[in-house]
Amino acid sequence: MVSETQKRRNRTATRIVDCRLSIVDCRLDAGAAGGSSVANRKSPILRALESVTDPEIPVLSIVDMGMVAHVRIEREKIAVDITPTFVGCPAVGLIRESVAAALAAVGETDVTVNIVFDPPWTSDRITPAGREKLREFGVAPPGPRCGAGQLTEPTHVPCPFCGSLVTELESLFGPTLCRSIHYCHRCLQSFEHFKPV
Amino acid sequence: MDTKAFQSLDCLPGTLREAVINLLYRLADDELVIGHRNSEWTGHAPILEADIAFSSMAQDEMGHAQAYYQMLHQLGEADPDTLAFGRKPREFRCAALVCLPKGDWAFSVLRQFLYDAAETVRLTAFVESTLVPLAQLATKLRGEEKYHLMHGRSWVLKLGVGTEESRGRMQAALDVAYSCALGLFEPTEFDEPLAQAGIAPRESELRRQWESAVAPVLADAGLHVSEAAKPVYGGRVGRHPEALKQLLDQLQLVYNIDPTAKW
Incomplete structure (x- = not known):
């Protein structure tokens, strides 16, 4: 039997997930892991991020664009790092709000969206x-x-x-x-x- | 050089902190002011593509200014809006080059070329900066800046070898702009500490790099730099041409009607 303390420790450990979106990895992770509540939340989180589009090119999601740099999940909290295409891009504010709204729609309400320049966004x-x-x-x-x-x-x-x-x-x-x-x-x-x- | 990296702005010791704040004001104010000058061509440029180019560059430069102001805010200065809209001309640290009125099309494209070449030299150096947040931002901005430089260079070459009138106007523009462009590299008391800490090269070094970058393009365009060109200094200590006051009166007009308004 695993003690309650041990269980809690395991839970905390698995909840700190740095699913570097190298998007493909994240998708595989979410599919392969299963079990823990974090893994169960990953798919909806990713789908929510995929529903956020670049308002200037509405057919592309921010995931397609490579704008999602990191997603960190820690207990109820989620921190999403967005690396903007252009520093002066006027859509950044809107994208930030859309990310929070899309995550709220899948029940994630404790969300921080950071605008970061590391990694720098490049068209690659x-x-x-x-x-x-x-x-x-x-x-x-x-x-x-x-x-x-x-x-x-x-x-x-x-x-x-x-x-x-x-x-x-x-x-x-x-x-x-x-x-x-x-x-x-x-x-x-x-x-x-x-x-x- | 034996220097250590500063992973965040919080790692800066007191003396360097002041130097970095000064550096960031110089960078941000140059960007904001030339961004506004570029925007003055929106709806007025000679052809549609030129109009779109200057409007886009205005948007880019304003975005860059905002990113630098944000860093200043992290260092304890006021928030970006207050820094852009709430300061008096003498508090600005921009060079004379960016303050001058937009002039004719020749002057604007030439100024933009001289400025973008300087920015490219600076950003390239900053990529190696020991101040990590500055290095990260510079890496990002350099990719955008390359389009400004390509645009400026092609116009300088086109007009330099164009007609007698276009060449004459470009030469007249260069006669005014070159001295002011040298003022972008006005030395400050912070050059030495910034260079020793590996945060930014000395202004004299940047000036040398800039001169060797612009000289071949100006030569190809058939333009001559006057031997008598002397740097116009003063901008980095808050002494500006009257044109800056007029520009700020316009830029800050709406904000100053009610600085506490929420947008």
């Missing part, structure tokens, strides 16, 4: 699923491993509509801080590109 954090959703939305996704401050001019970005590489940069700045504007010479139309940052 967008998940493969996120990139596909961007393309379907009509925004060319950033290329892989081209973020983290590298100085590369985004030219010949594949057109999200026809895939042509015969495209040119029209404007480094677009309708939101995170997008540039390009022109496809095959479809003869402009498109947006999520900037590699």
